Amino acid sequence: MELWDVYDINRKKTNQTWVRGVELKQGDFHLIVHVCIFRSNGDMLIQQRQSSKEGWPNMWDLTVGGSAITGETSQTAAQRELYEEIGLTIDFQQRRPHLTINFENGFDDYYLLEENVQLHTLTLQDEEVQSVKWASKEEILRMIKAGEFMPYYENLIQFLFDGRKLRGSIQGS
Template sequence: MEFWDVYDINRNKTNRKALRGENLKSDDFHLVVHACIFNSNGDMLIQQRQSFKEGWANMWDLTVGGSALVGETSQLAVQRELYEELGIDMDFHKIRPHLTINFEKGFDDVYLIEKEINLDTLNLQFDEVQNVRWESKEKILTMIKNSNFIPYHESLINLLFDIRKQYGAIKIK
């Protein structure tokens, strides 16, 4: 069983928790995190979800993502997700998300990381991930068009690649 902290609309914890899979009340929200790892060639590490995974089975996705568990900060949640799904051990205590995307029932913190990763050293979580690889922005956009990648807005993929080396939305030369 997985429990989440429940937040209000202003992202304050309510001191209540929710069981994953239960419907949240209309004014309740939860925290989700994503990490996108980019290499020095500008490619993103992507993962293919397991064939038996509920929701988006066999689809390719961003590096990692998942819900924060009770008591976790955004940083602890993304650190746990990276380690659980891919075996990547990183300290996020001094890293903040590059952006937060509000969705109907929560907040999605997105971390953009520049790191060289040898794919042969990864420890893929069997219940979640069947494959990983590096891909360019253009290839990911093609995969979205071909329904092989979770159908993120193309503008989001462009933004992730565009701001991966900086915080903020103003282009730094």
């Protein structure tokens, strides 16, 4: 049984927990993290979800992602998910998400990192990930249209690629 912290609308923990799979009450929220790893040529490391996954089996997805469990911060959840799903250790303690998107039942934190990872050094979590590869923005957008990639908004994918080396929403110095 996996427990998640419950947050209020202002992203403050309510000191309540929620069992994964049980419907949240109105006004309760949870935290999800996504880590997108890019290499220096601009490609993103993507993963193919296992065929046994409950949601979107066999679909390609961002590098890693998942819900924060009870007691975790966004940073510790991102660090754990990255290690669990692909065996990569990166310290997130001094990192902030590049982007947070509010959704109906929670908050999605997106971390955008540049790391020239060698695929053969990764250890894939058998229950979650069946394959990984590098993909360009154009390839991911094509895969979304073909129904092979999770159905993210195309403009989100565009933003992840364009904003990977930037902070904020204003261009300039």
